[in-house]
Amino acid sequence: MSSSPEHQTSADVPGTATSSQTAATQVEIPQYSVLAVLGVWAAAALPMGMLAWLVAPALADRLSGTDGVPLFKALILCLTAGLVWQFVIVVVLVRTEQGTLRWRTVREALWLTSPRSPRSGRAGGRVWLVLVPLVLLFAAEDLFPDLGAPYDRDLGAFLGSDAGQHFFSGNWTWFAVLVVLWVFNTVLGEELLFRGLLLPRMNGAFGRADWVANGVLFAAYHLHIPWSIPATLLDTFLLAYPSKRYRSAWIGIAVHSSQTLFFGALVLALVLR
Incomplete structure (x- = not known):
């Protein structure tokens, strides 16, 4: 992976109560070139697109069920595989870059630290309250019209259909896969x-x-659900910008996960029926 001479550096300095000595671990975050950024984007986006539009339909022909259930099963399995692959990409690149996967290093290298106020320098605590308006705005996106997903690939439509409700009723196995x-x-x-x-x-x-570039790339990454790309551009201001402003990937993770919790509750209700 190519990088420019510029680096961002963060320090993790654990204090000791009985000694004046302070151990500091410096974690260098190299800067990628445009080509390297696009390479990582392609490694994530292209497999997702192929899994959704080529592999899933072929796999659906081999799965049991009627009324769209086979395709839904195939999409779940294929997209899960694509997302696991993204985790592998992160692990490999961080291990290559940092030479270790120790949590202390990984935490700094991936901005998995408490959000820090750019004004006061305060980390954590009340700074987490920034999530409240972000989550509310993220939820409000559903009020805006979108391009609309094809019926056989619309999770909401499937959950509301007789086939979807019957499929998930008491189905803990597929709930676990989800x-x-x-x-x-x-x-x-x-x-x-x-x-x-x-x-x-x-x-x-x-x-x-x-x-901004991060948000645009994230929107363009959704080749597997291209109808969501316009709406996902709005997430630049709700996921990418606050993650950068507070130097914490937990901001994007928490806001994005709020949508997951909503769908999780809907599916769990169907499973419990």
């Missing part, structure tokens, strides 16, 4: 790759517009 998909979607996959890996490494190539 939970895996959701975890890798908003925690270990998309958000970790875009806000944890890419965003901290884009400043050298994009300067102050790094968060």
